[in-house]
Amino acid sequence: MANLERKSKMSNWQFGMVITSGLLTARLLPTTSYVVSYAEQFAWFSSALAGLIFYLAAYLMIRLGEQFPRETIGEYIPRLFGNKFGSAVFLIFITVLLINIINCVTSLTKLTTIFLFDQTPYVVLVLMLLLAVVYCVMQEWGTILRVIQILVFALPLLYIFYSLIWLNFEPLNLLPLWPDNFIGILRGIVFHTAYYAGYESLLVLLPLARSGEVSFARTVGWGFLIITLIYVIGAVALVGGISAQTVASVPQPVVYAMKSIELPGTFIERLENYMIMFFVPVTYISMVISYFALVEGCRKYLKYNDHRTFIPVFLPLIFFVSIFIDTPQRYDAFRYFGMYVVLFFSFVVIPILLFLVWRKKGRKKNAKRNR
Amino acid sequence: MRRSTHSGFCKLSAKLQKQVQQIKNIGSAINEVIKGLHKVRSSDRQTFGFTKSIECNEQIVRSLLSRCDDIKYRNFQVGKAKALLVYLSGLTDTNKLEKTVIECLTSRLKSNESIDDINKIMNFLIITANVTVTTETKEAIANILKGNALLLIDGISDPLSIDIAKYEKRQVSKSENEDVARGPHDAFNETLVDNIALVRRRSRDPGLKIEIFEIGERTQTSVALLYVDDIIKPGLVDEIRNQLLSIRIDKVILSANIEEFLSNEVWNPFPQALTTERPDKVVAGLYEGRISIIVDTSPTALIVPVSFQDFMQSVDDYTQRPVVASLTRLTRYFAAFIAVFLPAIYVSIVSYHPGMLPSGLAFSIAELRGKTPFPSLLEAFLMEGLLEIFQEAIVRLPQKLAAAAGVVGALVIGTTVVEAALVNALLVVVIALTGLSSFSMPSYSFGMALRFFRVAALIAAAVFGLYGVGISFIVMVVFLCSLHTYGESYLGELFDITLFKDWKDGLVRFPAKFLTSRPKRLGTEDETRIGGED
Numbered sequence: 001m002a003n004l005e006r007k008s009k010m011s012n013w014q015f016g017m018v019i020t021s022g023l024l025t026a027r028l029l030p031t032t033s034y035v036v037s038y039a040e041q042f043a044w045f046s047s048a049l050a051g052l053i054f055y056l057a058a059y060l061m062i063r064l065g066e067q068f069p070r071e072t073i074g075e076y077i078p079r080l081f082g083n084k085f086g087s088a089v090f091l092i093f094i095t096v097l098l099i100n101i102i103n104c105v106t107s108l109t110k111l112t113t114i115f116l117f118d119q120t121p122y123v124v125l126v127l128m129l130l131l132a133v134v135y136c137v138m139q140e141w142g143t144i145l146r147v148i149q150i151l152v153f154a155l156p157l158l159y160i161f162y163s164l165i166w167l168n169f170e171p172l173n174l175l176p177l178w179p180d181n182f183i184g185i186l187r188g189i190v191f192h193t194a195y196y197a198g199y200e201s202l203l204v205l206l207p208l209a210r211s212g213e214v215s216f217a218r219t220v221g222w223g224f225l226i227i228t229l230i231y232v233i234g235a236v237a238l239v240g241g242i243s244a245q246t247v248a249s250v251p252q253p254v255v256y257a258m259k260s261i262e263l264p265g266t267f268i269e270r271l272e273n274y275m276i277m278f279f280v281p282v283t284y285i286s287m288v289i290s291y292f293a294l295v296e297g298c299r300k301y302l303k304y305n306d307h308r309t310f311i312p313v314f315l316p317l318i319f320f321v322s323i324f325i326d327t328p329q330r331y332d333a334f335r336y337f338g339m340y341v342v343l344f345f346s347f348v349v350i351p352i353l354l355f356l357v358w359r360k361k362g363r364k365k366n367a368k369r370n371r
Numbered sequence: 372m373r374r375s376t377h378s379g380f381c382k383l384s385a386k387l388q389k390q391v392q393q394i395k396n397i398g399s400a401i402n403e404v405i406k407g408l409h410k411v412r413s414s415d416r417q418t419f420g421f422t423k424s425i426e427c428n429e430q431i432v433r434s435l436l437s438r439c440d441d442i443k444y445r446n447f448q449v450g451k452a453k454a455l456l457v458y459l460s461g462l463t464d465t466n467k468l469e470k471t472v473i474e475c476l477t478s479r480l481k482s483n484e485s486i487d488d489i490n491k492i493m494n495f496l497i498i499t500a501n502v503t504v505t506t507e508t509k510e511a512i513a514n515i516l517k518g519n520a521l522l523l524i525d526g527i528s529d530p531l532s533i534d535i536a537k538y539e540k541r542q543v544s545k546s547e548n549e550d551v552a553r554g555p556h557d558a559f560n561e562t563l564v565d566n567i568a569l570v571r572r573r574s575r576d577p578g579l580k581i582e583i584f585e586i587g588e589r590t591q592t593s594v595a596l597l598y599v600d601d602i603i604k605p606g607l608v609d610e611i612r613n614q615l616l617s618i619r620i621d622k623v624i625l626s627a628n629i630e631e632f633l634s635n636e637v638w639n640p641f642p643q644a645l646t647t648e649r650p651d652k653v654v655a656g657l658y659e660g661r662i663s664i665i666v667d668t669s670p671t672a673l674i675v676p677v678s679f680q681d682f683m684q685s686v687d688d689y690t691q692r693p694v695v696a697s698l699t700r701l702t703r704y705f706a707a708f709i710a711v712f713l714p715a716i717y718v719s720i721v722s723y724h725p726g727m728l729p730s731g732l733a734f735s736i737a738e739l740r741g742k743t744p745f746p747s748l749l750e751a752f753l754m755e756g757l758l759e760i761f762q763e764a765i766v767r768l769p770q771k772l773a774a775a776a777g778v779v780g781a782l783v784i785g786t787t788v789v790e791a792a793l794v795n796a797l798l799v800v801v802i803a804l805t806g807l808s809s810f811s812m813p814s815y816s817f818g819m820a821l822r823f824f825r826v827a828a829l830i831a832a833a834v835f836g837l838y839g840v841g842i843s844f845i846v847m848v849v850f851l852c853s854l855h856t857y858g859e860s861y862l863g864e865l866f867d868i869t870l871f872k873d874w875k876d877g878l879v880r881f882p883a884k885f886l887t888s889r890p891k892r893l894g895t896e897d898e899t900r901i902g903g904e905d
Contacts, residue, residue, distance in 0.1 A: 011869050112838050117723065120835065128835060132842050136849045146852040146863025151845065153866065270727045273837065280841040 008142040008208070012219050015202075015209035018145065019058070020223025021152045022198035022289040024230065026108040026279040027100075029254050031194035031335075036239065037248035039188030042179045044235035049185065050192030051228030055221060057346035058199040062216050064354045065206035067361070073203040074301030077353065080360065089349060090301055096200050096345045097294040098318065099338035101287050103194065105129055105322045106331065108283045111276055115255060126322050133284065134315060137291045138308055141208055144292055151281040158278035159230060164271060165257050168241040193339045195231055196224075198286050200345065201293030204300070421508060425453050425525035432457055432521070435512055442515070447473055449492075450480035453525040462518035464537035471499045472522065472533060489529050492522075501534035513591060543569065548815070549649050553690035558648040563593050563667035569650035570597060570663075578602070579657065584615055587623035593667040594629060597653070602660050604894040607857060611662055611675065626669040633664075633675060636854055640820040643856050645674040645681055652686055660895035676857040676893070680865050680877045682817040683707070688880050697879035703811060704878065710808040710821045711847070714751050715832035715840050717801045721747045723836030739795035748833035750794045754802040755826070757784055762806070864892040 010018065032043075039046035068076040073093055078086025109125040117125075136147055179185060202220070209216065238247060238257055247253040258272040268274070295310040304310070325334045421428050429444070436442045436457075445456040454476065458468065479496055480486060493502050505511040505521070506529050515521050518536025543565060546558035559566045567581055582596040594615060598608055611633070618632045626646065634643040644664075647653060648671050653663045656674040664673040674681075683703045688696040721740065725733045743750060761780035765773045784803075789796050805825070812818035824847050831839035851862035864870055865877060873890050875881040889895045 014868060017868065116836060116838055125835070125838065128839075128842055132846055132849075135846060139849065139853050143849070143853045143860065143863065146860050146867065147849050149866045149868060150848050150852070150862070267729060269729060270724070273724060273727050277837055277841050280838065281845055284845055 008140055010141075010145050010209050012209055012212045012214055012216055014145060014149070015205065015216060016219025016221075016223045017152065018148055018205065018289060019199055019202050019220050020227050021148060021155065021282075022201060022286040023196055023223075023227050024155065025104050025198070025283040025286040026111055026276075027103045027197075027283070027286075028195045029111060029252055029279075030107060031191050032238070032253050033248055033250060034191045035188045036235075036244050036253070038184040038191070040181060040184060040248075041174050041176075041239050041244045042181070042185050043188060043239055043244070043247075044232045045179060046185045046188035047192060047195065047231040047235050048228060050189040050196060051224055051231065053189060054192065054196035054199070054346070055224040055228075057350065058202065058220055058224065059217055060350050060354055061199065061202055061346075062206070062220060064350060064357065065203055066216070067357050069211075070207045072207060072297055072300040074297050078301075080357065089353065090297070092341070092345050092349060093200065093203065094294055094297065096197075096342055097290045097297075098314065098321075099334075099341055100197055100200070100290045101133075101294070101318055102321050102325070103197075103335065103338055104283050104287045104290070105318065106325060106334075108279060109322075110331075111252070111255070111279065114252070115272055115276055122326060123323055126319065129284075129287075130315065130319055130322075133287045133291055134311055136284075136288045137295065137311055141292070141296075144288060148285050148288070151285050154278050154281040158275065158282055159234075161271060161275050161278060162234060162254070162258075163237065164261050164263070165237045165241040167261055167263075168257070169237060170240060170243075173240045173243045174236065190339070190343065193342050194335075196227075197342050198290060200342070201289050204293040204297040205289075421506070421511075421523075421528050421530060423526050423528045425455055425523055428523045428530070429455055431508060432512070432515075432523075435508065436515070445473070447477060448482065449476045449524055450482065450484035450486050452485060452527075455523040456520050457515055457523070458520040458535075459515055459518055462536055462538045463520055464535050467499070467537070468520055468533075468535050471535070472497055472520065485526075486524070487526050489527055489531070492524070493531060497522075497531070497533065499533055499535060503532050503534075504529045505532040513585075516591075540565070546648050549647060549652070549686065549813075551686045551690065554686055555649075555651050557650065559650060559665070559670045559672060561668050561670050563595060563665060566650070566665050566670075566672065567595055567597075570653055570657075570665075573650060573654045574657075582612070586615060586618050586620070586629070588619065588621045590622040590624065592623040594623065595665045595667075597657060597663040597665065599657050599660075602658065602889070602895050602897050603662065604660060604857075605896060607662065607676075610857065611664075615664070623666060624668060626664070626666040626671050626673050629664055629666055630673055633673070635856070639854055640823040641679075641851070641854065641861065642682070642814065642816040642820065643675070643677070643854070643861075645677045645814065646671045646816065647674065648672070649686060655689075658889075658900075660889050660893040676859050678856065678859055678864050678892070679851060679862040682812065682814045685813040689883075693880050693882045697881075700879060703813070706808040706811045707821060710805055710812070710818070711824045712828055712840060712844065713801055713805045713808070714755065714825060715828035715843070716837070717798065718747045718751050718829060719832040719836040719840050722833065736795075736797055739797055742792045743795050744792070745794075746833075747798075748829065750798050751802070751829055754784070754788075754794055754798055755829070757788070758802055758806050759822075858894075859892055867892070 035046060036043045065073075074090050077089050080086070081089075105126055109122055109129060112125055113120065113122050136144060139147075199220070202216075206216065238253060242253065242257045242260065246256070250256045255272045255275070258275050259270075261271050263269075263271075291311075291314070292307070294314060295307045298304075298310040298313075299307040321334075325331045421431065433444075441460050443458055443460050445458075447454050447456070456468065456472065458465075475496055475498055476492070486492065489504060493504065505514060511521055511530055511532060514532040518538060520533045520535050522531040522533060524530075540562045541560045543557050543560055545556045549558070550556070557569060559569065563583075571579070571581075576599065578600045580598055580600050584594050584596070585591045586594045596608070596612060596615065614633055615629070618629070620628065620632075623629060630642075630644045630646070631637070636643070645652075645656070650672075653665075653672050653674065656663055661674050661676065664675070666673075683700060685699075688700060691699070720727055721736060725737070728736065740747070745753070757780075761776065761784070764776050765780070768776055784799060788794050789799060809818040809821050812821065824843075828840060828843040828847075831843040833839075835842065848862065852860050854861035860867075864873065867873075870891050872888055873892055876886055876890070887900055888898045889900060891898065
């Protein structure tokens with residue numbers, strides 16, 4: 001059976017693509033108005049800074065993962081820092097992934113319920129999406145990787161549709177050009193968690209990638225650069241199209257902007273429907289990556305043979321939480337909770353872990369030298 | 372006096388009957404002993420072994436081929452010895468048998484000359500090309516049933532199997548199902564030897580290897596495995612050879628019998644082997660690093676391993692200009708999408724999202740739909756059902772009647788059903804377009820598989836609208852990526868960023884001088900196609 005085995009490793013470019021394709025989801029749509037309410041017409045600047053900062057978080061995670069090649073976070077953290085501390089870190093890690101999945105499900109299905117249907121129950125849409133995600137996660141990584149590589153083509157198509165906002169662009173909406181509200185821009189960065197979260201899965205996916213000539217930091221960096229450019233150009237188009245005041249005051253500003261586009265003489269109408277359709281595969285990718293990272297992480301942590309064992313463990317939890325946060329108040333509360341957990345994990349837990357790992361390695365080196 | 376004579380006669384006849392019975396018992400006992408002796412002489416795998424006695428050998432052959440009236444026995448003299456030819460009428464060339472065997476043997480040996488050297492007969496007396504000594508009865512019988520003649524000579528225990536088979540067969544003719552505008556027109560027939568010759572005629576490469584196996588416990592059908600030794604992915608030949616040899620089935624009469632055993636996902640509707648009746652397609656496949664399997668009595672060859680994109684390619688792609696071929700190929704992908712999702716998109720837009728249509732069109736559809744009593748899903752199912760029935764009828768009917776059935780179908784679907792207000796006219800257009808798209812697939816079995824997903828997508832669209840269409844598309848992608856043929860993902864390789872080189876002859880077709888390497892996804896030993904330039 002030489003050379004006939006199923007391929008389950010990914011190249012470093014594939015790794016970069018997987019990590020960054022998981023960033024853009026429907027989750028960002030309701031958050032846009034929060035970002036613009038703080039950063040106003042300088043939302044694009046806030047997005048650019050956020051891209052840099054969140055890449056820094058991803059970079060630290062890559063550095064941490066590279067200290068332990070072939071191991072996931074659930075394997076090396078308990079070994080280094082003991083079971084209690086290790087379990088706590090791992091618990092935060094799976095919470096981050098669960099929050100990401102739930103945010104994706106709820107944002108996409110809410111969008112679908114509001115703009116595509118008026119009668120189909122929200123619960124049914126959640127269930128259908130979750131079952132489709134589970135079907136993909138049931139496959140081995142090689143298959144999931146191939147699915148992602150196909151569905152990622154929805155991303156440029158989505159952006160082409162989104163770019164039609166430029167038709168309503170008015171430069172006056174972007175004035176003044178010089179930012180005077182730096183605090184607002186910085187506060188806007190915090191809300192970009194919904195734009196950039198999802199890279200945490202690399203702590204599990206890193207051992208599945210083959211290291212090549214190009215470093216992981218560079219491939220993921222290229223991905224972040226592309227996504228940041230998409231966000232920056234998107235923010236300029238959105239604010240230029242419907243003004244910062246409008247963006248800040250409507251709940252779904254992107255959909256609102258799409259609704260206002262008219263293409264006379266063409267067959268295409270209700271462009272927001274097309275956009276939502278393209279958001280389905282784009283969000284699906286992020287959910288699949290996070291769900292796989294979640295169950296694969298648990299498999300490694302608890303030393304099981306098959307990641308599928310853990311799929312039904314989390315499915316009811318995701319489903320019931322998604323239904324529970326159906327009301328706007330609960331949804332907002334959950335979004336804030338999720339945002340702070342993700343920020344805590346990325347900018348507090350990971351740097352501390354990396355520092356401790358480096359210190360431990362430094363001590364070992366010193367001990368060897370002394371001998 | 373008379374009475375005493377009569378009683379004496381009775382006693383005598385009773386005695387005689389007793390003795391006859393005893394003789395019969397002794398006879399049967401002797402037969403048992405003979406059988407036992409044959410068993411002792413024969414090898415482990417067979418019941419009988421040949422002896423030096425021609426009568427005994429004849430008895431063996433006759434008993435093994437009893438009640439086979441098409442088996443002919445021809446006795447003649449070879450010098451002093453008796454000889455017997457056993458052959459199958461209809462599968463043996465009797466004229467050739469007469470000239471090259473009987474005439475040679477009877478004329479070249481004098482009537483008082485004796486012969487006991489089998490090699491002399493084989494090398495000097497018989498003038499046919501292929502003569503072999505057959506020591507095992509099983510093999511001898513199998514050779515007779517293949518059309519060979521079996522020559523038994525008294526005093527020689529090893530019979531000769533003479534390859535003199537000749538049978539009625541269809542001549543090599545034009546391809547019926549894969550016709551091309553430009554390019555060769557000859558196609559496989561039902562004879563393995565002819566089919567192999569058609570392939571060999573296109574390649575004088577000593578690296579092209581052909582292994583022939585007998586598969587089918589009873590039919591013993593010849594199955595040829597073709598590959599190019601120094602190109603094929605290491606291990607692939609062994610894998611497929613083992614698969615073929617492990618097939619335990621009584622009969623192999625179609626190449627599809629073999630195809631099902633090669634498939635690792637038996638419930639998957641998509642074909643996992645490419646079938647073709649074109650030898651040029653087989654040769655092209657072999658030089659891409661694939662394996663071809665040709666089954667005797669079947670005019671279609673199998674090509675493995677294959678993936679989604681291979682079913683989107685046609686021989687015509689390589690006879691047209693690359694730009695035109697690329698556009699045609701892209702059109703096929705679009706047609707495949709339409710064949711699966713167009714009815715689903717129609718149902719979802721009409722039922723859930725009429726706002727996506729221009730208002731004029733939305734009003735005219737609403738007007739049309741107002742005349743029909745059924746919901747759009749039921750209408751779509753009705754039309755789908757009618758399409759399937761007509762398709763089946765046209766495929767099964769003779770060609771002349773099929774044309775008539777097509778006209779009736781078009782009239783019934785196109786006019787009557789709409790006039791009867793069972794379905795609306797737009798749906799007829801949608802279903803007709805869907806049908807045409809599935810017919811445009813180069814592989815018939817692939818087009819059939821697409822129908823399977825069409826129904827699933829239709830149901831998802833009826834329940835969840837465009838959201839359902841999106842989810843069903845994703846599920847279909849996951850399903851197709853999860854299928855594996857010999858390590859290759861069925862759909863996944865199409866957009867694999869590590870296989871950029873394969874895109875030159877995947878979604879599109881680059882000019883021949885740019886196709887310098889074989890498909891990377893097939894993992895060939897020799898990736899370079901010599902003669903190109905990078």
